[in-house]
Amino acid sequence: MSEIALKSQRSYSPGLEGIVAGLSAISEIEPKDERLTYRGYDVHELSQFSTYEEVAYLLLMGTLPNQSQLQVFSKELVKNREIPKPLLESLKYFPKDAHPMDMLRTSVSLLSLFDPDREGHSHEANLKKAMRLIAKIPTLIAASYRMSKGEIPLEPSTDSSHAQNFLYLLKGEKPDLDTSRVFDRTLILYAEHGFNASTFSARVTASTLSDLYSAVTAALGTLKGSLHGGANEHAMKMLQEIGEVSRAKNWIQDALIQKKKIMGFGHREYKNGDPRAKILKPLARSLAEKFKQVKWADISDILEEIMLREKKLYPNVDFPAAVVYYVLGLPIEIYTPIFALARIAGWSAHVIEQLDQNRLIRPECEYTGPRDLKYIPVEAR
C-alpha cells in the first residue's frame, strides 16, 4: 500500500489501495492463499460442482439452495428471460457500430422503465428486480448484438440452463453440454469479487438511496474500462495481433521494452496469482484442443512465462477467459458484456447488502488548488 502524507496531516492512498471502504459478507479475497470464497465457499469447489444459477442464489440469498429452492429459482429465471416488446423494438434504432457494452448499459437503463417493481426499494422488491436483471441481461446482449449485425433476435429458450440459453440466443444453436459447462464455469468465476471498481460504484450509487437499476447502470459504465472488465477484450485482441506461436516471444519482449501494459496480467489484490485464472487455464487449453485452436493456449503460455520472469506478474481471470470465449466462437466485442452477465449477481447482492445497512458513501478529498485569489471582473481579465 502506498500511503501519502498530506499537508492536513491526514493520509491518502491513491486509488484507495489498501483502504477498507466497507463491511461485506458476500465474498472474501485472501491474496496470500490465492483464495476466493463466495459466502464462505471456495470458488474452486463452486466452479467444479455448482452451476451459475446455484451461485447466483447463493450470492443473493446468502446460503446454498436445496433442490426445490434451486428449482423454483431457476424456473423464475427462465420465466423472466423475455424482454418487453417496446424495448426489443427500440434496440433496432441503436447505431449498428455501437459497442455492445454501451448498448448493454443503455438497454439496462431502459429496462428499468418497464420493471413492475420500479418504485419498490424494499429488500424483497430488490431481490425480484435482481432476478429479472439476471434473467434478461443475456437476452439484451444477444438481441442487441444480433440486431446490430442485421440478424433477427431469437426467443429465449425455456428448457436450457442460463449458460446454454445465452449461447443459443447468440448463435442460434445449442452447444453440447460439455462446452456450455465450460462457459458456465467462467460465469461462476466472474460472478463476484468484493469491492472491485464496478461493485464499489454500484454501492456508491445505491448509498444515495437511488435504485438498483441506476446502481447497475453505473456499474456497467465502470466495468467497461480496460483496467477492469474491458481487459478480456483487449487481451484477445493482443493474442490475435501476435497471431502465431513463433511470434509470441519477440512480441512480448518488444512490448515490455516499450513499457506497454499487457492486458490480462496483474491485479490490485492478487500479487501471487489469481485463483480464477488458475482454474480457467486448463479449461481454456482443453477447449482449445477440442476445437483445434491450441495455438491460443500455446501463445498464452509463452506470454505467461515471460511476464512472470520479467515482471513478476501473473495472468488474471480475463486472460484465460478471453481464450475460452474466442475458442467458443464468441465475438470479441461481447466479452465485457459477458463479464457483466455474470457479475450482475454480485452487483445485485452488494446493492441489497448496502441498502440493508445503508450509510451514504461520501469520502473527502484534499484540496490542492490555489487559494485566496481575488475575483477580477470579466472585462478586466
Ligand SMILES: CC(C)(COP(=O)(O)OP(=O)(O)OC[C@H]1O[C@@H](n2cnc3c(N)ncnc32)[C@H](O)[C@@H]1OP(=O)(O)O)[C@@H](O)C(=O)NCCC(=O)NCCS
Ligand atoms: C489490474 C491493474 C490495474 C492493477 O494495478 P495496480 O495494483 O494499480 O498495480 P500497478 O499498476 O501499480 O502496477 C505495479 C507495477 O506493475 C506494472 N504492471 C502492472 N500490470 C501490468 C501489466 N498488465 N503489464 C505491464 N506492466 C504492468 C505497472 O506498470 C507498475 O510498474 P512500475 O512500478 O514500474 O510503474 C494492472 O495490473 C493492470 O493495468 N493490468 C492490466 C489490465 C487488466 O488486466 N485488468 C484486469 C484486472 S482483473
